[in-house]
Amino acid sequence: MSLELLLPVEEMAVAHTALQSDLSLGKKIKLHTKKDGIPDLEGIQLAIVGIPESRGAVDNIGAGKGLDVIRKYLYQMFPGNWHASIADLGNIPAGNETGDSYFLIQEVLGELLEQKITPIIIGGSQDITYANYRAYDRIGKPVNIVSVDNRFDIGEMDPLLNSRNYLHYIVMDKPNNLFNYSNIGFQTFFNSQEEIDLMDKLHFEAYRLGGVTNDITTVEPILRDADIVSLDLGAVRMSDAPANNNAVPNGFYGDQICAIARYAGISRKLSSFGIYEYNSKFDQRQHTAHLIAQTIWYFIEGFNLRIDEYPFSSKENYKKYIVLVDDQTINFYKSDKSERWWMEIDFVHNNLEKSTLIPCTYQDYLTANNQILPERWLKTFRKLN
Known part of the structure; x- marks a missing residue:
């Protein structure tokens, strides 16, 4: 078992936990320690995994x-009033070569996914997202990735995989299980026009920082449709997260990144969440470490607020709204439980007519009523047909 290769949680963190209240989170989490070894994973739903790989x-x-x-x-x-069982499995050791690290990361995360345990990854560089994506090869289903980043990281197919070109590897490598990629928070001046055009050509989704920060709730449907969320600390403004040599003046505020993490946790589809590019030597007064801890707390909070909705329950229980846009009929569904929205897309696969629901917003419904096809509907329709 690849989990046996994991290194225990650092002694300093374990010792600090012993000084905390019995009601603290550290006393509720099952820890992989040098003394007690890897905890029993029976019933565990969330597993924290550190990955110090940064080559x-x-x-x-x-x-x-x-x-x-x-x-x-x-x-x-x-x-909070949580029900989910959590373990901290310690750290994945670095291999002799980066390829060795990717393989071990893929094996560890794949093993957790097979056990239906959601890993919370603390990185390391963001190219680890590639190894996280490859872990889903075991499951053999299409994967949706959401990256919270000021760059697309599509780069060039350099012989060496890195944090600026990992998406290129994800798109090009076989087997290709990527169905959709969405970027939240990109800043135009960090991405060439060619890259922006390529995103559109591939029918990927990209949401500019300014548009998202005006109303942070608009990211919820994007995260609701994700399997993997990869959060680059470079997406957070330097004043709120200085511990990154690539930190820049503009970006999300700390409370906004916590809100994004909470939305990610709420998504029942999401099965892995990672935070990358933390560099402790730039961390003034451990400011960024504290923010990352709060971000993880909010993800766990969201995870504990999950409810059974589509695709985990029947859409027949929802209110249905039918909108005709030109010659295209779009069925919208609104949940009675959460008041969240989905829209239906009809497509043909292997000469069979099928349909699927994708998350959307109330604004998408209003857009359709104004005789305009919602952008998310269009991109997904083109991809499926």
Whole structure:
């Protein structure tokens, strides 16, 4: 079993936990310690995994060190009215070569996914997302990735996989299980026009920072449709997350990144969540480590608020709204439980007519009523047909 190769949680973090209240999160989490070994995973739903691999980092060498500080802040927090069982499995050791690390990461995460345990990854450089994606090869189903980042990281097919070209590898490598990629928070001046045009050509979704920050709730349907969420700390403004050599003045505020994490946690489809590019040598007063701990807390909070909705329950229980746009009929569904919206797309696969629901917003419904096809509907329709 690949899990046997995991390194225990750092002694400093374990010792700090012993000083905390019995009601603290650190006392509720099952820890992989040097003394007790890997905890029994029976019934575990969430597993924290540290990955200090950073040889693929571009201009951020040293990312992934100091994970014990993040754990220290996380363990001293108090849980909400949570039901999910959590384990901290410690760290995945770095291999002799980056390829060895990717393989081990893929094996560990794949094993957790097979056990229906959602990994919470603390990186390391963001190219780890590629290994996370490859872990889904075991499951053999299409994968949707959402990246919270100021760049697309599609880069060039350089011989060496890195944090600025990992998406290129995901798109080009076989087997290709990627169905959709969405970027939340890109900043135009960090992405060439060619890359922006390529995103559109591939029918991927990209949401500019300004448009998202005006109404952070617009990201919820995007995250609701994700299997993997990869969060680059470069998406957070330097004043809120300085521990990244690529930090820039503009980006999400700390409370906004926590809200995004909460939406990710709420999504019943999402099965892995990662935060990358933390570099402790730039962390003034451990400011960023504390923010990452809060971001993880909000993800876990969202996870504990999950409810059974489509595709985990029948759409017949929803209110149905039929909208005719030109010659195209779109069925919208509104949940009585959460008041969230979905829209239906008809397509042909192997000469068979099929349909699927994708998450949307009330605004998409209003857009259709104004005789305009919603952008998310169009991109998915083109991809399926």
